[in-house]
Amino acid sequence: MRIDIITIFPDYFAPLDLSLIGKARRSGLIDVRLHDLRRWTYDRHHTVDDTPYGGGPGMVMKPEPWGEALDAVTGDADGATPRLVLPTPSGLPFTQQDAVRLAAEPWLVFACGRYEGIDARVAVDAARRMPVEELSIGDYVLNGGEAATLVMVEAVSRLLPGVLGNAESVAQDSFAPGMMDNLVEGPVYTKPAVWRGQEVPPVLLSGHHGAVDRWRRDEALRKTARNRPDLLDRLDPDTLDRRDREV
Ligand SMILES: O=C(OCc1ccccc1)c1cn[nH]c1
Numbered sequence: 001m002r003i004d005i006i007t008i009f010p011d012y013f014a015p016l017d018l019s020l021i022g023k024a025r026r027s028g029l030i031d032v033r034l035h036d037l038r039r040w041t042y043d044r045h046h047t048v049d050d051t052p053y054g055g056g057p058g059m060v061m062k063p064e065p066w067g068e069a070l071d072a073v074t075g076d077a078d079g080a081t082p083r084l085v086l087p088t089p090s091g092l093p094f095t096q097q098d099a100v101r102l103a104a105e106p107w108l109v110f111a112c113g114r115y116e117g118i119d120a121r122v123a124v125d126a127a128r129r130m131p132v133e134e135l136s137i138g139d140y141v142l143n144g145g146e147a148a149t150l151v152m153v154e155a156v157s158r159l160l161p162g163v164l165g166n167a168e169s170v171a172q173d174s175f176a177p178g179m180m181d182n183l184v185e186g187p188v189y190t191k192p193a194v195w196r197g198q199e200v201p202p203v204l205l206s207g208h209h210g211a212v213d214r215w216r217r218d219e220a221l222r223k224t225a226r227n228r229p230d231l232l233d234r235l236d237p238d239t240l241d242r243r244d245r246e247v
Pocket residue numbers: 087088089113114115116117118135136137138139140141142143144145146148
């Protein structure tokens with residue numbers, strides 16, 4: 001997979017040189033390319049923003065640098081077309097399903113907005129030559145799209161074959177489609193069996209795999225009911241009832 005990131009803070013992405021993603025980059029599994037948006041400005045101050053039409057606080061990112069940056073970044077691949085992702089609080093919610101969907105793409109471009117955002121005409125112009133989606137990683141406002149891009153790049157990259165050592169851990173993740181119907185994971189334990197007076201739940205040491213699976217499903221249900229009742233609404237009632245009966 002090729003991933004291009006356009007930003008005024010390329011250094012923000014140093015973490016992508018670390019750990020499993022760094023290894024995947026060095027092994028050629030992922031081709032991550034960083035681009036400083038200011039490369040497409042020509043004034044002395046490399047200006048990328050200006051005051052908003054219609055007034056109001058803050059600044060808006062100018063369309064010209066973005067238009068030229070996207071032309072340059074997406075123009076050099078003999079006809080291939082990337083999917084453009086715009087991180088923004090006003091975007092569609094980014095979920096594990098989106099990570100799975102985007103992990104199947106051969107080429108992603110992330111445009112990191114700052115200030116009050118990017119002039120809206122940039123997305124419209126880009127949509128004339130590539131798929132564009134605005135995605136939010138949560139209901140809060142960051143100073144720029146860089147942190148959200150790091151989140152999405154990590155969520156997507158870890159799904160690529162060969163990036164994670166143990167493919168199993170990908171399947172066991174919370175929110176993995178089909179894994180316990182989108183329940184969040186319950187508690188996990190490792191040695192020692194007793195630590196600061198706390199014992200590991202005995203069922204986990206019993207060796208009864210059926211009992212362990214039932215206990216894990218029950219704990220996932222409990223934790224989902226406590227922290228994410230909204231996910232329970234997605235379960236169709238009879239599945240939920242069946243699960244309750246099992247437990
Ligand atoms: O703050 C975010 O992106 C940065 C951004 C982009 C455009 C305008 C304002 C801020 C964000 C929050 N959830 N998902 C993304």
